[in-house]
Amino acid sequence: MKAVRMYQYGGPDVLTYEDDVPPPVAGPDTVLIRSVATSVNPIDWKVRSGVRQKDFPLQLPAILGKDVSGVVMAIGSEVRNFRPGDRVIAMADATYADVVAVPEALLTHLPDGVDAIDAAAIPLVSLTGDQLVRVAAKVAPGWTILVSGALGSVGRAAVHVALKEGAKVIAGVRGRQLEEAEALGAHAAVALDDEDAMARLEPVDAVADTVGGETAARLLRKVKAGGRFGYASVLPDNAAKEAGVEVSRVFAQPDPSRLRAFADDLRDGTFTLPVSRHMPLSDAAAAHALLEKGGGGKIVLTM
Template sequence: MRAVVLHEYGGPDKLKYEVVPDPVAGKGEVLVRVAATSVNPIDYKMRSGEAKEHFPLELPAIIGRDLSGIVREVGEGVRGFAPGDKVMAFATKTYAELVVVKATDLALVPEKLDLVHAAALPLVTLTGEQLITRGTKIQSGQTVLVSGAVGSVGRSAVWTAKKAGAVVFAGVRKSQLKEAEILKADHVIALDDVAAMERIGFVDAVADTVGGKTANLLLAKVKQGGVFASVLGPPLDAKMHPTVKVEPVQAVPDAKTLKTLAEDLVAGRFAIPIDRMVPLEEAGQAQAAAAKGGIGKILLLA
């Protein structure tokens, strides 16, 4: 098969499109012919070496976390999947034509969801969902502020919080206020507007997807005994707010929830914007574009 291989840490040019041995499905695993994968920030952080402390690679390596495709073979003991099934997963080594996935991490693609578009969902939707359910643990009637709400993870978090019955503040930049109306949050707040920030009262929880100085500002908005959950680690000022529980969140595979989120998306309850679709061999250029920010998901077609 062909795959995008990283031989050494560095820039996008370090990603090489080349022929590698086909993977083989073992016990409890499924071999998937990939239709598409997608670019996520963790991909280029792993490529550059920025994330090697928490996500070390044994080089040469194939990176990538999302996939959608067609089941080619099932390993020993696998039930519920058969060759020809359309599937998606939060997996590893997905910048490739063939990927082996644990059957327990694999979900069937809903009938009305385009197979290629399904590749945009696994990492971002599960991260947003788990930021709320495992991070904030928000309850019906409580208030939660989601930062970076128009991003893919933020959109998923807003929907999950609304689904839980929470009162949701969508935190965005002033330039994104109009775009944020589609989220159907209870309130939309410009996090880069000092006056708007001063008007925010205390909230039960913050679901943070942006980090940095904004995270420090939002930490001060969490009431005593509240929760600050983040996908980017604790804010620098965390020790100054000992009554706030800081919850770091790192997404894990959850096939059942992934399928439910995909069904919610098909039903129009939330959306994950797709900016462009490019061939897998252009993974380096795609990562460079994604790293600049401000765009929807980039899909890589295998």
């Protein structure tokens, strides 16, 4: 099969495209997918570089990737809900390859009307945003929640879920993005880089933070006593000082039912996740280099 492997930690150049990698074998409860696309996420380059080696150790040589969209090509003897030819999507492992083995329990059908290539952009980021809101921030109907980095991929998913959960949502963005943020459907928007706007911001019930750094530290101080602060990046330095605020980090876990809900909303046009560029799998190293520079948007790798 075709795959991108890494034999050591390092820069983008450690990613090697190969067209003769032994394909995975379907176990009893496993589905083999002929992938049409995967996508590149920040966690990919952080794992590749070794920055997150402690949290996500690899057995080298390794294949990166957490998103897959494609068609079932073979199933294990105990698989009951999928058949060859089914269009599917999943948050899985080792997805920088044109054949991916996924346990049946992690897989969901891709609804008709959804483009299979662009659908590969949604698994990890959508589930991160979902769990950031529902699990870490534990948002409740009627709460006011601020989502930082609301125009990013995870932020968009978090805004979408918070609105569906019945919360009042404030989209936290840069000042130059305020007009663009209106399309998210949030109840309000605030410029996180505007000191005056931040000073005027009333305390909120919860924050779903996708930014980290000093922005996260400032937002933590805006959470009401008894409120919740969920984060997906780095723990703010002042986390231990804010008494009465529950602080929780999210590491996204596979959840096929929630992923299917995102796919359905994508089909219905109620959720959008812009893809900035499509690149062939063989250009994975270049995609990593672009992502590390920041601001490049979501990149999908096609097979």
